[in-house]
Amino acid sequence: MVLWIGKSFAEGTCMTSTxxxxxxxxxxxxxxxxxxxxxxxxxxxxASFAAPAPARAQEPGTMTVYRSPSCGCCGAWVDYIEGHGIxxxxxxxxxxxxxxxxxxxxxxxxxxxxxxxDGYTVxxxxxxxxxxxxxxERPDVQGIGxxxxxAGSPGMGGPVTRPYxxxxxxxxxxxxxxxxxxxxx
Numbered sequence: 004m005v006l007w008i009g010k011s012f013a014e015g016t017c018m019t020s021t022x023x024x025x026x027x028x029x030x031x032x033x034x035x036x037x038x039x040x041x042x043x044x045x046x047x048x049x050a051s052f053a054a055p056a057p058a059r060a061q062e063p064g065t066m067t068v069y070r071s072p073s074c075g076c077c078g079a080w081v082d083y084i085e086g087h088g089i090x091x092x093x094x095x096x097x098x099x100x101x102x103x104x105x106x107x108x109x110x111x112x113x114x115x116x117x118x119x120x121d122g123y124t125v126x127x128x129x130x131x132x133x134x135x136x137x138x139x140e141r142p143d144v145q146g147i148g149x150x151x152x153x154a155g156s157p158g159m160g161g162p163v164t165r166p167y168x169x170x171x172x173x174x175x176x177x178x179x180x181x182x183x184x185x186x187x188x
Contacts, residue, residue, distance in 0.1 A: 063089050063135075065090045066090070066118050066125070067093075067094060067118060068091055068092070068118045069094050069096050070099065070115065070117075071099060072095040076128070076152060076160075079160065080128055083157040084131065089134075100113075106124045107145045107172070107175050108126045108146070108175075109176055112126050112148035113127075114148065114149060115127070121138055123145070124147075125146055127150065128152060128158050128159055129169050133169045145172055145173040147169045147181045148169065153167035155186075163184065163187060164186060168181075169181045169184075
């Protein structure tokens, strides 16, 4: 049985907002699961998916990526992120679904890997431009994600054959479009 705990789940939670109280409720549910002994598939990864921290003018922190050890495109995406100067810690898990559930990723955005950075969750083959915008603007969301494995997206290789969009998400629901990546003309 493996127990992974990273940053505090509640780090940076703003208790003056409705979203802050929802995050506090999520922390309570997480604590109940943790101390109640309920571990999904023997892996508990929720602590790395902290609430957004306050805005700050510094480089992004280390990104933690949860991925299957047998997935080649996940490894290629990690290489892509590291190539853009973001340090990455990889945690290989046999089943990423419990990580996604604990991180609040809506099923409609499930992809092959899930990452946590500076209090946000990044689901799937999200380009660096969207990640940097997320970290700079610090919107009140749990994270951003791109469903599936779009052709030409980072880690997938090949040309972009059709536009794909990164969406925000929170409370297990897909939110607004965050950034669209067009196919070349």
